[in-house]
Amino acid sequence: MAQGPVLPEFRYRAFISYSHQDKTWADWLHKALETYRVPRRLVGQATDVGPVPRRLAPVFRDREELASATDLGRKVNEALLVSANLIVICSPRSAASRWVNEEVLAFKRLGRGERIFCLIVDGEPNASTLAGREAEECFAPALRFELDADGALGTVPTEPIAADARPGKDGKANAKLKLIAGLLDLGYDSLKRRELQRRMRRLTAVAMLSLIVMAATSILAIAAVVARNAAVVATKTAERRQKQAENLINFMLGDLNDKLQEVSRLDIMESVDDQAMRYFRSLPVDDVNDEALAQRAKALERIGAVRLDQGHLPAALDAFQAASVIDAKLTARNPGNTAWQLAYARLLAYIGMTHWRQGDLDAAKTSFESARLVLTDAGQHAANDHTLQFELAMVDNNIGHVLEAQGHLDLAEDPYRNVLKLCEALVKVDPNHSEWGVQLGGAHNNLGKLALMRGDLATAITEYAADNAIETRLSEQNPRDNSQKENVVTSRAILGRTLALTGDVETGSRQLQEAIDLAVQLMKIDSQGADARADFALYSSQLARLRRLAGDSERATRLLDQSLEMFTALTRQDPDNSGWRREFAEAQTERAEQSRGKGQADLAQRQVREAEAMLAALLAQQPHDRATLLAEANAKRVLASVTEDRQDAQRIAEEALQRIQSVTSGREDPRLLALEVQALLALDRTDEAKPIIRKLWNTGYRDLALVEVLRHAHIDYPVNAAFTQELATRMN
Template identity: 40%
Template structure:
């Protein structure tokens, strides 16, 4: 498609004048879509062009006029536009010459201003009820729900009612919509809904036609089968022999596929070889694409779903979340069907649970915590059902531990630290029991290490620093044991990276900057090792950038400005690389970019460059204001305002600096569970404003839990 969003010119005249539609409607419909949805557009274009209108309906008078013989032609600019000097006029002419407008609705379409202009132009020339929506991704009217704006799939003009004169009104529109998603109408039923809308007939009339067509086809097949029975019986022996040979070949091929998706995958994953794993999933899918899906056994369908899940994981790891989500949803449709057929088979529940988790994890990465929590709760329900059916299977017990951990992470992100710690503590006992019973099981050992990590974080965030340190040191001890028996395992190194980052952060809070710096440097060394192994792994890139941000923070706290600056530049460059891959990941787009700006601003201030520090703090402030979560938004604004105030004070503008400090304190969220580091920041802000009693009270509370970060004493004295 010559993508409309890339046109250099607007649709000329659409915003400034009302035009009458052409008396000759050349096209049955104009298909409007985003280039990201071109595959679906190609399918829909072909289906509509080839759609056979039932003979009994042709000529029938409906509200849309006489029913035509065909639903063609459909305007799609890649096929219809001639080489012309003014593409805008051609598009507008095509809109005026089309009886209907079909909009493929997705978040990408909702953000396209060109699609919005096409809809507005069409509504000026025609009636609202001649606009048909086909949902392929996202949710209608999600923009009305706080925190879910990015899921909106309807462009603004589609949601707006236009009056008889083609003028937009304040009244919301209720577009006629078909849902092409598997969980909605599905492609076939969605196509019939669109066709019925274009013809002005009831959907049941077309559905009835479809049923009659299937019956006629079955009758013809039956008749042909009876007629061929005698001939087939003459070839029976040869056919049976060929069938047996084909069955043996299929059994051998599917055995190899099973090995690739099972044992081989387990051997490759610790090596971090995304290219080989991608190839495994691709080869498995290629094999099943050549098979008739209706002939596949339940096990073959299950293996196909596992291949889709693997491909989804690889796309996720490379930062292509849109493709990953499509693959997970396709896999989830298959595993969901398997569960429907046999709801008491634990393996079916296990396979389905993996896809439920991954779809929820994509939502988690994009900052949609409520949607993630819903998916993780369903994952927990499936785990409970597995255990009920097979109570002695440790693998299913591990699934429930995973589920508790997932829900704990959501609670932590919602700043419910004590509730999160309780969830992690609840999962620690069963996983320790599994490790004691199966000391050589690597999965159980890894989960114990992970559970200790999450529990340590929540102990840290709720102010129990000594317990957090103990958990982290135990975790690193277990990792060292694992590494001695399995050198080269990337999973162990990835967990070690997180553990050393956290230990460095804890040591800094206890006042041991030298120990913190040593742990931070060891974390940076792990980053180098991981990224050399697999440079395209976005999970490692994200963890590596954050490790370098942590190191730079400690270097600055130690007044080692020259050492901090190249580390900051490296982490910021990685952040830009991740954002370029996928802007939908909230952690990359906001959290990491804010850390970059914060550290750059502080580094500039310590170097005596107050003007640069001011500009960077202002950039951070603008970005912080875009965060949808009100608590996180308030904390980020407060941090940026404090940096701005420090920069202004350094430049001699004390009055403006005080204004920034006051705004920072005003932005600070009320009635939240503060982490010790956040409490320290508030104490510093109060000191900046001369509110010494309040600042001292907070400092005393921090001292009682062993918080002795040097910046608290230093910054409160400034």
């Protein structure tokens, strides 16, 4: 019998080569390959690279131990030698990476160039051959050309074997299967067909389980209703059967829902929840004990929370309201039961949050106020219940946010001050209770924000400093609490950028840099954590602006480069996140400012027009969002400054002024007033600008951008010594 080819023994199924900036993709791919189970019917099948294994593990991806700056390192070279395949994660970052290129060259020199597979995650293949698009190239040079006879990179082009995970191409799931098919030397269609068959079997099993549970629940429910109408001697049997039915319902809403979510069968999951809702509606609320009713309300609350997470707001509201009807009866019958009153207040707060997300601020405010009434009434029976007091603080916080969103800044101050009072009392009881401390810090932050919009910079900085001190103390007490570190990042950055508004640029820059450094630490702990990455991007762009205005253009450029790179990744990951898109546009506007400072007016104009288009799309969705209005007004201001045609520049400046003057709430906000001054001066309406300039001087506002504009306009703007003294006194 003829023997098959003698195949070398390899320790690793594959070696993953990637840029450290694509670590998120490397983490995903490594886990996807090592946890993949080959379809049973394919295991053992003979191929040119050997029999098909059950698993693909192990896969090598550790490139931490590099020996020096001049070689790949012994560990990596050894791993390449004993790896059957090389997978390259292809992006503009990896195309520019020396290490990725060296790893591809090393693998090709082993004579295994045909076992190199590419996963395209960003950029464009062979873009280096297209004029003006060279930066989009995703293939490293060693992937694009064959080796010559001496093992050096030649000039003969080659076409790498690639799976394309980009949106609109193969997508992640299909790209993964293409790679696996290549690694196993199997046909992609065959592997995909087997995978679909396996997935359908899994989904069918879960679907059958859900149908069986639903049928069993219905039978038990009917049995419970029939038994309830029977003689008194059958009452206990009926209650037992109803309890069994509701236990099954709880299973459906708990473990079964989790399993359905794992296999992405939201359609069956929603059917399960709908079936549960129908079951609960069929039950009376008067002939069962209170404990059973409380359990029923809790199950309905769980349905509502799932639907809220899914974004199914009307369905979530339906579930929350059904639960609130039950809890209303329970609290009416048991006015002294604090636990049930807290549960009822929490449901009313859920209803308020759902209305909030639907954009119905009036209904949200009504629900939050109803929750407050329940908690206040409960306080008459449990005046010293700390959980109740904290829930009251949370509800007041929500009421303040609604009033603020409605433009009632003066009215919002009362609930915010009540939050401060409640949390100060709680923290006196237990200074180490982190949740109470965080809410106390948030109260200071809210009051600081209101003070800033009133033009009271000294109070704003005092409140922000108090928040930062609280968040820092809590973080020092709980050094392993990463969520608390995120609170420190935010509080420190807000304090820093507000100090910079008073002209203290160096202290403000230092605080912002500390926030960025802490965000970097959090990113190292969790590379996929969106909050830390978003903080890193936002505060890098804000510090870039300060460094540009201070004359440090080189550092400003570096900071903005890292900000824009991160925002690009974030908005690609979640294109619907309006906050990230607005902040991305603001960073793009700052890029235009940098280009303008370098004399590149045409480039600046293109950059700011991109930012303006992004902001216009956001305003179409949220026409009254204050932050987006201000961002667009600033973008128009920059656009007017780089538009050569004077008539066009005047028109754009008029549009910016109209946008600024359309903002109705927080009219005394110095940031808003400063934009108005800059627009008026651009329109040569100096007399209208002067009273606003005087108002800004009185507040102590001294942002470097305004100071520079006034200097060019030959308008005197000295330091406000009285404000400086007041601020120093408060900070001390």
